[in-house]
Amino acid sequence: MGGNRQDLLQGTLDLLVLQTLAWGPQHGLGISQAIRARSDEVLRVETGSLYPALHRLERAKWLASAWKRTDKGQRAKYYRLTAAGRRQLAAEVSRWNDVSAAIGRILRPAEEA
Amino acid sequence: MGDDSSQRARERELREELEAHLAIDAAERQAAGATEEQAASAARRELGNLLQVEEATRATWWGTAWSAFWRDLLHGVRTLARNPSFALLATGILALGIGACAAVFSLVDGFLLRPLPYDDPDELVFVWETIPERGAGTNSVSPANFLDWRDQAQSFTELGTFVDGPVAVSGDGAPTEYAMREASAGLLTVLRVKPWRGRLLTAEDDRPGTPPVVMISYRMWRQRYGAEETIVGQSIRVDGETSEVVGVLPPGFYLVDREVDLWGPIGLDPAQNYRAIAGHSLTVVGRLKPGVSRADAHAEMTTIAARLESEYPDYNEGWGANVVGMREELVRDARSSLLALMGGAVFLLLIACTNVANLLLTRATVREQEMAVRGSLGANRWRLGLQVLTESLALAVTGGGLGVAVAALLVEGFVALAPQISGPFAVSLDGRILAFAVAISLATVLLASLAPALGLARTEANVVRAGHKSTGRGAERTRSLLVGAQVAVTVLLLIGSGLLMRSFVRLQAEDPGMRTDHLLTARVSLPSGTYSREQGTEFFRDVRQRIAALPGVRNVSAVSFLPYTRLSASTYVRFEGAAPQAQFDQPLAHIKAVLPDYFVTAGIPVLEGRALGDEDNRREMPLRYVVNQEFVDRYAEGDPFGRRIRVFMQDENPFGEIVGVVGNQRRSTLSGDVEPTVYFPQGKLAYRSMQLMIHTAGDPESLVEPVRAAVLEVDPNQPIAAVRSMEAVLDETMVRERILAWLSALFGGLSLLLAMVGVYGTLSYSVRQSRRELGVRMALGAQTMDVFRRIAGAGMRVVAAGVVLGALGAAGLTGYLESLLYEVEPYDAVSYWGAVALLLFTAALAVAVPAWTAARVEPAVALRYE
Numbered sequence: 020m021g022g023n024r025q026d027l028l029q030g031t032l033d034l035l036v037l038q039t040l041a042w043g044p045q046h047g048l049g050i051s052q053a054i055r056a057r058s059d060e061v062l063r064v065e066t067g068s069l070y071p072a073l074h075r076l077e078r079a080k081w082l083a084s085a086w087k088r089t090d091k092g093q094r095a096k097y098y099r100l101t102a103a104g105r106r107q108l109a110a111e112v113s114r115w116n117d118v119s120a121a122i123g124r125i126l127r128p129a130e131e132a
Numbered sequence: 133m134g135d136d137s138s139q140r141a142r143e144r145e146l147r148e149e150l151e152a153h154l155a156i157d158a159a160e161r162q163a164a165g166a167t168e169e170q171a172a173s174a175a176r177r178e179l180g181n182l183l184q185v186e187e188a189t190r191a192t193w194w195g196t197a198w199s200a201f202w203r204d205l206l207h208g209v210r211t212l213a214r215n216p217s218f219a220l221l222a223t224g225i226l227a228l229g230i231g232a233c234a235a236v237f238s239l240v241d242g243f244l245l246r247p248l249p250y251d252d253p254d255e256l257v258f259v260w261e262t263i264p265e266r267g268a269g270t271n272s273v274s275p276a277n278f279l280d281w282r283d284q285a286q287s288f289t290e291l292g293t294f295v296d297g298p299v300a301v302s303g304d305g306a307p308t309e310y311a312m313r314e315a316s317a318g319l320l321t322v323l324r325v326k327p328w329r330g331r332l333l334t335a336e337d338d339r340p341g342t343p344p345v346v347m348i349s350y351r352m353w354r355q356r357y358g359a360e361e362t363i364v365g366q367s368i369r370v371d372g373e374t375s376e377v378v379g380v381l382p383p384g385f386y387l388v389d390r391e392v393d394l395w396g397p398i399g400l401d402p403a404q405n406y407r408a409i410a411g412h413s414l415t416v417v418g419r420l421k422p423g424v425s426r427a428d429a430h431a432e433m434t435t436i437a438a439r440l441e442s443e444y445p446d447y448n449e450g451w452g453a454n455v456v457g458m459r460e461e462l463v464r465d466a467r468s469s470l471l472a473l474m475g476g477a478v479f480l481l482l483i484a485c486t487n488v489a490n491l492l493l494t495r496a497t498v499r500e501q502e503m504a505v506r507g508s509l510g511a512n513r514w515r516l517g518l519q520v521l522t523e524s525l526a527l528a529v530t531g532g533g534l535g536v537a538v539a540a541l542l543v544e545g546f547v548a549l550a551p552q553i554s555g556p557f558a559v560s561l562d563g564r565i566l567a568f569a570v571a572i573s574l575a576t577v578l579l580a581s582l583a584p585a586l587g588l589a590r591t592e593a594n595v596v597r598a599g600h601k602s603t604g605r606g607a608e609r610t611r612s613l614l615v616g617a618q619v620a621v622t623v624l625l626l627i628g629s630g631l632l633m634r635s636f637v638r639l640q641a642e643d644p645g646m647r648t649d650h651l652l653t654a655r656v657s658l659p660s661g662t663y664s665r666e667q668g669t670e671f672f673r674d675v676r677q678r679i680a681a682l683p684g685v686r687n688v689s690a691v692s693f694l695p696y697t698r699l700s701a702s703t704y705v706r707f708e709g710a711a712p713q714a715q716f717d718q719p720l721a722h723i724k725a726v727l728p729d730y731f732v733t734a735g736i737p738v739l740e741g742r743a744l745g746d747e748d749n750r751r752e753m754p755l756r757y758v759v760n761q762e763f764v765d766r767y768a769e770g771d772p773f774g775r776r777i778r779v780f781m782q783d784e785n786p787f788g789e790i791v792g793v794v795g796n797q798r799r800s801t802l803s804g805d806v807e808p809t810v811y812f813p814q815g816k817l818a819y820r821s822m823q824l825m826i827h828t829a830g831d832p833e834s835l836v837e838p839v840r841a842a843v844l845e846v847d848p849n850q851p852i853a854a855v856r857s858m859e860a861v862l863d864e865t866m867v868r869e870r871i872l873a874w875l876s877a878l879f880g881g882l883s884l885l886l887a888m889v890g891v892y893g894t895l896s897y898s899v900r901q902s903r904r905e906l907g908v909r910m911a912l913g914a915q916t917m918d919v920f921r922r923i924a925g926a927g928m929r930v931v932a933a934g935v936v937l938g939a940l941g942a943a944g945l946t947g948y949l950e951s952l953l954y955e956v957e958p959y960d961a962v963s964y965w966g967a968v969a970l971l972l973f974t975a976a977l978a979v980a981v982p983a984w985t986a987a988r989v990e991p992a993v994a995l996r997y998e
Contacts, residue, residue: 046152046153046156047153048153048156048157065180066150066153066178066179066180066185067180067181067184067185067188068188070146070149070150070185070188070189071188071189071191071192074146074189074192074193075192078192078193089156091156091159093152093155093156093159094148094152095149095152095153095156096145096148096149096152
C-alpha cells in the first residue's frame with residue numbers, strides 16, 4: 020500500500036463515498052462498484068482503502084451502519100448518510116469546487132500561451 | 133479505549149463484513165456465468181489481502197498512534213495472561229531484582245548522597261581534638277580549648293558546642309527521662325534553625341547567674357504538652373530545677389541524635405579556667421565561612437592548637453585539632469557496609485535481568501514459527517514486531533510495579549531493624565531510584581526482545597519452508613553465555629555471603645566475659661539539684677534493697693557505664709612509687725563505679741583476690757579498687773596485689789589498694805579491644821547516673837514494672853530509662869554484622885535460585901530443540917547413559933566455566949570486604965569451597981533432570997516429533 024498516494028486521495032475518497040451514499044444506502048462492495056461505474060471505470064477503489072474510509076467516516080458520525088439483507092437475501096452491512104454527513108458532503112463539495120477552479124486558473128494561462 | 137470483549141466483537145463484525153463482501157461479489161460473478169470456484173477465487177483476488185484490509189481498517193478505530201500503542205499493550209498483557217507460568221516467573225524475577233536494587237540504592241542515597249537537613253550542609257564541620265601520638269583523631273573537646281578556639285579561629289562564621297545527658301522531667305506528668313542537650317547559643321546559629329514557637333537560646337542565657345531556660349523539641353511539645361500554645365513561658369521541672377520554656381524547635385529538627393528533646397544553655401563562662409576543673413567532653417560543630425575549604429580550616433586549627441600547646445603546656449601538650457566534614461563523619465561507620473550491599477544488589481539485578489532475557493529469548497524463538505507464518509500471510513511485519521515489544525513492555529511494567537512493593541518492604545524492614553544506624557538519616561524509598569531500576573529492567577527486557585523482534589521483522593518465507601529448525605547456533609550460544617554469566621555472578625555472591633555469614637557467626641561466638649541471659653538493665657539518673665553525693669549513695673542502697681526483695685530477683689547491683697555500650701570514662705592512673713612520666717605515657721584506664729555484688733550479678737569472674745562489697749562502699753572506709761585482667765597484664769607486670777594506685781577522677785585522688793582482679797569484657801563490641809579497667813565503689817566515686825543490673829530467675833522483661841515501682845517507692849519523681857535485657861544490649865552491637873549476613877544470604881540464595889532456574893530452563897529447551905537428533909542417535913544404538921552423559925556434560929561444562937569465572941572474580945573482589953569481616957580472611961577456604969560445592973551440587977540437580985528425561989525418551993517418539 021503506497022503511503023503517499025493514500026494520503027493524497029484520502030480526502031477525495033471521503034468525498035466520493037459521501038456522494039455515493041447521498042444516492043442511497045449501500046454496502047461496501049456496492050459503493051466500490053458504484054464509484055467505478057459512475058466514473059466510467061476511471062476510478063477504482065481498493066478495498067484496503069475503502070473499508071478504512073467507511074469506518075473512519077462512521078467514527079466521525081457522518082455515516083451510520085446497520086446489518087440488512089440484500090435483495091438476494093444475503094447479509095451485508097449497509098451504510099447511510101446521517102444529517103451531519105449531508106452537511107459535511109455539502110461542505111466538501113463546495114471546497115472541491117473552489118480547489119478545482121483555482122487549479123483551473125493556474126492551468127489556463129499555460130494553454131493561452 | 134474499549135475493553136477486551138468489545139474489541140473482539142468489533143473484530144468479529146469486521147470479519148463478517150468482509151466475508152459478506154466476498155459472498156456478495158462471488159454471487160454476482162456466479163450470476164454472470166462463472167463457476168462457484170471461479171467466482172470465489174475471483175472475488176478473493178479482487179478484495180486483495182484480507183488480513184491487510186483488516187489491519188488497515190482496525191487502524192482507523194484508534195485515531196492516534198498513542199491509542200494504537202495502548203491497544204498493543206493490552207494485547208501484550210492478554211498474551212501474557214494466556215501463559216501465566218511464564219508471566220509469573222518473569223515478573224517475579226524482575227520484581228526481585230528491581231526491588232532489591234531500589235531498596236539498597238535508597239539506603240545508599242539516604243546515607244551517602246542526600247543532603248543533611250540544614251541550610252548549606254556542606255559548610256558544616258565537626259571540630260575535634262586529637263592526640264597524634266596515640267592516633268586518636270576524633271577526641272571530645274575541652275571547654276577551655278573550645279572557648280579559645282572560638283576567640284581565635286577565623287575560618288568559621290560560628291562555632292557551637294554541646295554535650296548530651298539524661299535528665300528527669302517531672303511535676304507535670306509522670307516523671308520521665310529525656311535526653312537533654314546543653315548547647316552554646318552559637319550552635320543554633322550555626323545550624324541556622326528558626327524556632328517553631330517562642331525564641332532560640334541566646335548568648336545571654338549562657339551567662340552565669342541568669343535564670344535557667346530550655347527549648348523543647350516539637351515531638352516533646354506534642355506528646356507531653358499536647359501542643360498547647362501556652363507552652364512558651366511555662367515553667368517545667370528539669371532534674372528538680374525549675375526552667376522556663378522559651379521556645380519550641382521545628383518538627384523533625386535534630387543534630388546527630390534524634391532522641392534529644394531538650395536544649396538548654398551550656399553556660400560556659402569565659403572567665404572560668406576550665407583547664408583546672410574539666411576534661412574533654414564536648415562536641416564542637418562549626419560552619420565554614422564562604423570560600424574557606426575544610427583543608428584551610430584544618431590548617432588553621434592545627435596552628436591554633438600548636439599555639440595553645442605552647443601557652444598551656446601542662447594541659448595542652450600533645451593535643452592537636454581536626455576538622456571533619458559533617459556528612460563524612462556521620463557516614464563513616466556505614467559506608468563500607470552500604471557499598472558492599474550495593475554491590476550485592478547490583479549483581480542480583482544483573483542476574484534477574486539476564487534470566488528474564490533468557491526467558492524471553494527462549495519464548496521468542498518458540499513463537500518465531502507462529503510469527504513467520506503470520507508474516508508470510510501479509511500481516512504487517514513491523515506491527516508484529518511491535519506486538520512482541522509491547523508484550524515485553526507489559527512484562528517490564530508489571531515487574532516494575534511489583535518491584536516497588538518489594539523495595540518498600542525491604543526499606544521498611546531495614547529502618548525497623550536498625551534504627552540506630554539509620555537514625556540520623558532520612559531513609560526512605562526514593563522515586564528516582566525506583567525509576568532508575570525500572571528503567572534498567574525495561575532496557576534489559578526491550579533489548580532481549582529486540583533481537584527476536586528484529587528477526588521477526590525480517591522473517592523470510594523460506595524459514596517456514598525449512599520446517600522446524602529455526603533456531604540458529606547463534607541463539608544457542610547467546611543463551612549459554614547468559615547462563616554462564618549468571619552462574620559466575622552467583623558464585624561471587626555466594627562466596628561473599630559465605631564470608632559475611634561466617635564473620636557473623638564468629639562474632640556471636642566470642643565470649644562476652646559476662647552473663648548475657650537473665651540480666652535486666654535500667655538506667656537511673658539522679659538530678660544533681662536534688663541529690664547530694666551522700667544522698668545519691670543512700671538512694672542506690674535503698675533501691676538495691678527493695679529490688680533484691682522482689683520475687684524473681686537473684687541479685688541486684690549497678691554500674692556507671694554498661695559494658696558493650698559506647699559510653700565510658702577514662703583517665704590516667706599512677707602507681708605509688710612509680711617514676712613520674714610524660715602525660716601520654718602514663719597508664720590510661722577505663723573507670724567504672726559499681727555497687728556491691730556487681731561482679732557476681734553481672735557474671736564476671738573474680739580471678740584473683742576479692743570483689744568490692746558493702747564494706748568498701750562506705751565513705752569512711754579506705755579506698756579500694758578492683759581491676760581487670762587487662763590492667764594487670766598491661767601495667768602491673770603480673771602482680772597487682774598490695775599495689776596502690778591513684779586515679780585522676782576527682783578533685784582529690786588519694787591512693788587506693790588493689791584488692792581483686794576480674795575478667796575482661798570488650799569495650800563496645802565483641803570485636804572491639806579489651807581496655808584496662810579500674811572499678812571504684814560507688815560510695816567513693818558517687819556517679820549520679822547508674823545502670824541497674826538485675827539478675828533474674830525468669831524472663832528479665834517480666835521484672836520491668838516491679839523494678840520501676842521499686843524506684844518510685846524510694847523517689848516518686850525518679851524515672852528509669854533505657855530498660856532492656858543484656859541480650860538486647862549485646863544484640864545491638866552486632867546489628868551491622870547481622871544485617872550484612874542476612875541480606876547477603878538473601879541475595880546469594882535468590883541468585884542461586886535464579887541461576888539454577890536458568891540452567892534448568894536453558895538445558896530443557898535445547899534438549900527439546902534437538903530431540904530429533906537425539907532420536908536418531910538412540911535409534912542408531914546410543915545407550916541411555918551415553919545420551920544422559922552427553923547432555924549433562926554439555927550443561928555442566930557451561931556451569932563449570934561460570935564457576936571458574938566467578939571464583940576468579942571473587943578472588944579479585946573480596947579484598948574489598950576485608951573491613952567488614954571478623955576473624956575471617958577474605959580468601960577463607962571454607963567460604964570459597966563451600967560456595968562452589970553448593971553451586972555444583974544444585975547445578976548437578978538442575979542439569980540431571982532434563983538430561984535424564986531426554987535420555988529416557990523412546991527413539992520412535994523422538995523421531996516422530998516435528
